[in-house]
Amino acid sequence: MSVLTSPREEWRRIVIEGTPQWERPDGDRLRLGDGRTVAEADASYLPPCDPTKIICIHLNCDSRRVEFRAPLLTTLTYFQKPLPALNGHQGKLSRSADCQYLSYEGEVGVIVGKPVRFNGPGNQLFRRKQGVRGDPEPFT
Numbered sequence: 001m002s003v004l005t006s007p008r009e010e011w012r013r014i015v016i017e018g019t020p021q022w023e024r025p026d027g028d029r030l031r032l033g034d035g036r037t038v039a040e041a042d043a044s045y046l047p048p049c050d051p052t053k054i055i056c057i058h059l060n061c062d063s064r065r066v067e068f069r070a071p072l073l074t075t076l077t078y079f080q081k082p083l084p085a086l087n088g089h090q091g092k093l094s095r096s097a098d099c100q101y102l103s104y105e106g107e108v109g110v111i112v113g114k115p116v117r118f119n120g121p122g123n124q125l126f127r128r129k130q131g132v133r134g135d136p137e138p139f140t
Contacts, residue, residue, distance in 0.1 A: 045088035
């Protein structure tokens with residue numbers, strides 16, 4: 001069963017009256033857990049989680065390693081991202097006036113202490129755990 005075709009519910013995190021709340025899209029409105037609705041256009045979206053730290057694997061794809069002309073890795077290296085690196089849906093990106101380029105990255109997050117779903121031989125989480133190298137395959 002594919003994560004893209006299996007049954008799922010869409011939940012988003014927004015701030016209402018200064019308090020983070022989970023809601024579900026309902027047409028052009030957002031339905032809160034207590035039954036209230038707000039217009040999607042009026043919502044202020046938050047990142048989907050509120051972590052205390054963000055740890056990333058450095059050069060985890062072989063194509064990235066080649067791009068940086070780094071030697072073949074024998075052990076993984078890690079770096080920490082600042083918490084404000086997370087952005088919510090429709091969030092604004094800030095960059096300094098002298099910034100010429102802006103690269104976008106999509107990340108897959110794992111919440112430590114929670115069960116990981118859809119982690120099988122066809123996805124990068126499994127491949128990294130098993131010590132397999134190379135570019136990630138599509139998630140299944």
